[in-house]
Amino acid sequence: MSYDFTTIVDRTGTGSEKWNAMKKLCPDVPAGTVPFSVADMEFLPPPQLVKGLQDYLGKAVYGYTCATDSYYDAIIRWMERRHAFTVQKEWIVQTAGVVPALNQMVEAFTEPEDSVLILTPVYHPFYSAIVGNGRGLVESPLVINGDTYDIDFADLEQKASRPEVKLMIFCSPHNPIGRVWSAEETERVCRICMENKVFLIADEIHSDLIMPGVLHTSAGVFKEYLSNCAICTAPSKTFNLAGFQASNIIIPNEEYRRKMPGSGGYFSLNFLSYKACEIVYNQCEDWLEELLEVIDGNRKAVEEFMKEQLPSVKVYRMQGTYLQWLDFGCLGLDTKELEAFMTRKAHLFLDEGYLFGEAGAGYERWNLACPRETLQEGLNRLAAAVRAEGF
Numbered sequence: 001m002s003y004d005f006t007t008i009v010d011r012t013g014t015g016s017e018k019w020n021a022m023k024k025l026c027p028d029v030p031a032g033t034v035p036f037s038v039a040d041m042e043f044l045p046p047p048q049l050v051k052g053l054q055d056y057l058g059k060a061v062y063g064y065t066c067a068t069d070s071y072y073d074a075i076i077r078w079m080e081r082r083h084a085f086t087v088q089k090e091w092i093v094q095t096a097g098v099v100p101a102l103n104q105m106v107e108a109f110t111e112p113e114d115s116v117l118i119l120t121p122v123y124h125p126f127y128s129a130i131v132g133n134g135r136g137l138v139e140s141p142l143v144i145n146g147d148t149y150d151i152d153f154a155d156l157e158q159k160a161s162r163p164e165v166k167l168m169i170f171c172s173p174h175n176p177i178g179r180v181w182s183a184e185e186t187e188r189v190c191r192i193c194m195e196n197k198v199f200l201i202a203d204e205i206h207s208d209l210i211m212p213g214v215l216h217t218s219a220g221v222f223k224e225y226l227s228n229c230a231i232c233t234a235p236s237k238t239f240n241l242a243g244f245q246a247s248n249i250i251i252p253n254e255e256y257r258r259k260m261p262g263s264g265g266y267f268s269l270n271f272l273s274y275k276a277c278e279i280v281y282n283q284c285e286d287w288l289e290e291l292l293e294v295i296d297g298n299r300k301a302v303e304e305f306m307k308e309q310l311p312s313v314k315v316y317r318m319q320g321t322y323l324q325w326l327d328f329g330c331l332g333l334d335t336k337e338l339e340a341f342m343t344r345k346a347h348l349f350l351d352e353g354y355l356f357g358e359a360g361a362g363y364e365r366w367n368l369a370c371p372r373e374t375l376q377e378g379l380n381r382l383a384a385a386v387r388a389e390g391f
């Protein structure tokens with residue numbers, strides 16, 4: 001490895017949302033405990049990014065800033081190179097995060113009497129973007145198939161055909177189950193939406209985080225459906241830039257694009273986040289390749305550990321993201337007991353499965369984007385707590 005994926009950084013007191021949440025939940029958490037919840041990474045940033053930003057800060061004027069041609073070129077080249085998605089500059093709308101964009105799009109693309117379709121269990125801000133904006137929520141539950149989940153296409157088609165359903169938010173790859181949808185599945189979702197006049201928002205924020213041997217297909221490669229689709233992209237998960245709040249929403253359809261507040265230049269990025277996005281897409285691809293090896297190594301470590309030490313915990317196949325979905329139903333605890341066991345007994349700060357919908361009760365989402373040593377300590381704490389409690 002030429003990059004540092006082993007240094008353990010103590011983020012206490014740095015304003016980290018994840019670390020603060022751990023402290024709030026458990027003020028007497030033992031020193032050195034690293035949380036595995038919120039989806040950012042416990043890794044130092046790519047050195048090219050640090051150097052690039054330092055150079056930029058040393059010579060720039062910090063005035064009102066907008067996107068430059070080199071910023072657009074960096075995104076366009078990245079999408080073409082990594083995703084075979086040919087993007088036109090005019091299609092790109094900058095927003096201060098994908099979650100704000102989801103909220104803006106739900107509000108802008110639907111009317112109060114409309115409903116929005118999602119595949120569940122799913123990333124919890126999808127629910128709040130819909131319900132919080134006063135729209136109806138229609139769920140098409142994913143179905144468990146061995147160590148993964150599938151889309152119930154008959155159910156999806158039936159729900160997409162309901163007259164009140166005007167929008168679908170598709171998580172691709174899917175958080176929290178770690179599923180990477182195949183080209184056929186993605187094409188089918190695009191087609192069902194088009195045929196039923198349901199506008200599709202494909203949240204592809206995790207699409208750069210694909211495990212070796214797995215292929216992600218962007219909804220953007222299917223040209224025939226492009227006018228019915230918005231594709232959410234960001235460098236934030238890929239390069240751990242969440243604090244920069246930079247995302248690029250690709251909306252080929254001008255009519256829809258014009259409805260976005262970002263298209264008027266307001267709600268766009270700030271002076272530093274433009275540059276950070278440009279630097280990572282242009283200069284940090286080899287850092288990403290190493291990161292993927294580290295994540296895949298962590299994924300295998302969890303699988304092996306569970307097989308040997310806790311075989312009744314069901315490990316779902318993580319094809320993409322760095323979020324491992326685990327079924328702890330074997331412990332026989334209700335959701336509150338499971339949460340208390342994890343935090344109080346195992347000192348493990350994971351994301352509770354029920355946050356992602358009812359079907360997530362009894363599950364945990366474990367963020368694997370951390371040094372192996374940190375992960376191993378967490379796994380050991382889990383096994384020791386399970387033994388101590390006599391499960």
Ligand SMILES: Cc1ncc(COP(=O)(O)O)c(C=O)c1O
Nearest residue numbers: 039097098099100123175205247
């Ligand atoms: C599917 C998905 N969309 C969006 C986000 C957050 O996006 P942002 O930080 O750009 O608002 C996350 C973060 O975990 C996510 O998993």
